[in-house]
Amino acid sequence: MTKIKDKNTEEQILTAAKEVFQTKGMDGARMQEIADKAGINKAMLHYYYRSKQMLFEAVFKNAFSLLAPQLNAILNDDSTIEDKIRNFTSNYISFIIKHPYLPNFIIQELNRNQDFVLKLKGSKGFPNLEKFKKQVDEEVSKGIIKPISGEQLFINILALNVFPFVGKPLVMALANVSNETYQQLMEDRKTQVANFIINSIKHI
């Protein structure tokens, strides 16, 4: 029943749609609930966005456009692998604490609809691993880090940072911790995850 006010209608709709789609997913979301949350008539949703599908895509693109720069940060800058990992881990976890539903939303909908993947890959600003892979190979051959492929290292970084949020309910249940303890664990991970990765790959 949270209403959002004092914005132009189109934006109000998008904000409301974001909330509903990101918590309930495409299939679980209801156009009426979005309209109510935006404080307008259901017909307006169609007036501005034509269909549920198109409104959903607007929300999805918007969400991904928040996430992509976070990934590009680690992939495209010029610092060492170690620095990249430290920066990314800390920044990414801070970012997700502010947008807790985002990674799960993206992963869930990407799993549901394979076509989205293709659409996304075509769009500009889509993260590209090439530079990162080259850099990993270089540091490996220089003996700075232990042998590992760029893909596997990237997957590990992503996994350690993203999974605790995507799997929050599972993690909370298994570790048997309260919401406060969980948040503390995530806070600790801002530095712990980077150390964990660097300990593993750095040559002594």
Next chain:
Amino acid sequence: MTKIKDKNTEEQILTAAKEVFQTKGMDGARMQEIADKAGINKAMLHYYYRSKQMLFEAVFKNAFSLLAPQLNAILNDDSTIEDKIRNFTSNYISFIIKHPYLPNFIIQELNRNQDFVLKLKGSKGFPNLEKFKKQVDEEVSKGIIKPISGEQLFINILALNVFPFVGKPLVMALANVSNETYQQLMEDRKTQVANFIINSIKHI
């Protein structure tokens, strides 16, 4: 349109429901599709399982009862942390390759419905971290492994093993790999992930 035959009706329904719920989720699943896939009348679903919700819960419990023993394996046996990690990583990845929809299904539905978490925690056979935590503390104080909390280590193990499957479409898109390459990466992870973790925590 895949039909499943030659089993008693109740089991046929469960098998069909598993397929539909695990790929489409609770909200996306249709009772008619389950009935078609089971090759029976829609009314039979209600005859045997009363409601969509109860059919779903049967599927969910069934799914979780496959996953739980995998987790208990690492938590409750008596080998060293290092051996546990090696065994779990290899076994778990093999397991998931056979049940690719399972982890995503569980995580998605746990996110959707917080009540499930409570129900699950109450059921027997639910994984418990206590023994693992104690063991980690012991090996840390003996200097076998570097300082880390049992919770964080467990989250890391889970993340590195589970995430690549939950986030498969995202991983494939970002790493820009084909299905075959993806499968090869996962195959490699059976040993790579364990090495990655052990490199990180083992004292030299």
Next chain:
DNA sequence: AAATTTGTTAACCAAATGGTTAAACTGTTT
């Protein structure tokens, strides 16, 4: 200020969907 375009609403619609019912069919017991 008349005309036109843009924004907004209430009422409505058709399709989909979870669920029900009453009758029929099947196999077992008496």
Next chain:
DNA sequence: AAACAGTTTAACCATTTGGTTAACAAATTT
């Protein structure tokens, strides 16, 4: 073979849901 219990089906029902329409209101243009 009659009675009975369990199983299965076709037809039906009420509600929900995405989407449309026609009329109305508010700006904007002429």
